[in-house]
């Protein structure tokens with residue numbers, strides 16, 4: 585059975601439709617990529633899963649997670665799931681991190697919200713373990729530092745540590761590497777792959793970049809103007825794209841295997 589199953593999800597803001605009857609599912613341990621241009625409805629979809637959209641958003645359809653329709657849960661029931669069963673990371677870690685608190689305190693707070701009975705030493709152990717999991721160097725000392733004392737890539741690691749500290753079953757990663765330079769981007773993608781391998785984390789990986797998505801996801805859903813145009817394994821999508829828009833996205837992907845000695849027309 586799918587861990588997450590979105591069926592016929594429709595999201596409107598007043599008269600404008602942001603998401604128009606989309607369906608997709610994520611199996612246990614699977615990474616689904618959601619790829620599409622700006623404004624296609626990717627972020628709105630992820631916020632709907634966490635029930636974090638403004639009350640002005642009108643939603644129909646179902647979002648089943650672990651057997652429950654999230655759209656029918658009370659706010660209290662949803663709060664118990666956010667950050668514990670389902671976590672999210674964003675493009676810009678500074679929006680998720682509090683600049684006035686040390687990173688250790690912030691991750692500890694994320695632990696205590698869902699595990700109020702743990703004592704101080706147990707919380708501290710979990711904080712250091714999560715910083716170890718994301719390979720932040722010297723976690724004991726650095727947990728006492730503030731967000732601005734880290735590089736962009738380190739901040740992204742810290743946000744990931746905070747997102748996975750309670751061992752969620754689903755991680756929603758919304759453009760997690762877009763703001764990073766290419767080398768750091770590759771390191772963060774590797775980290776996400778490692779976390780998935782080591783902890784069986786399921787993931788919804790959102791990006792406008794098909795190449796990055798294909799490196800990370802098992803299956804990819806291509807989204808445009810609030811619709812999902814096609815969903816396929818990353819390999820099949822590259823081999824035999826079904827939709828013109830997917831073909832256009834693929835044409836924009838630089839290939840490592842291009843033989844530059846051949847004239848362009850024969851490629």
Ligand SMILES: Nc1ncnc2c1ncn2[C@@H]1O[C@H](COP(=O)(O)OP(=O)(O)OP(=O)(O)O)[C@@H](O)[C@H]1O
Pocket residue numbers: 597601602620621622623624625626627628629638792
């Ligand atoms: N609070 C809101 N009120 C009204 N319209 C909104 C609101 N949030 C999003 N939208 C609209 O919903 C549509 C989908 O936006 P969304 O942010 O999901 O796109 P996206 O694919 O994530 O793009 P980006 O990569 O730029 O974040 C857009 O047309 C956007 O203007």
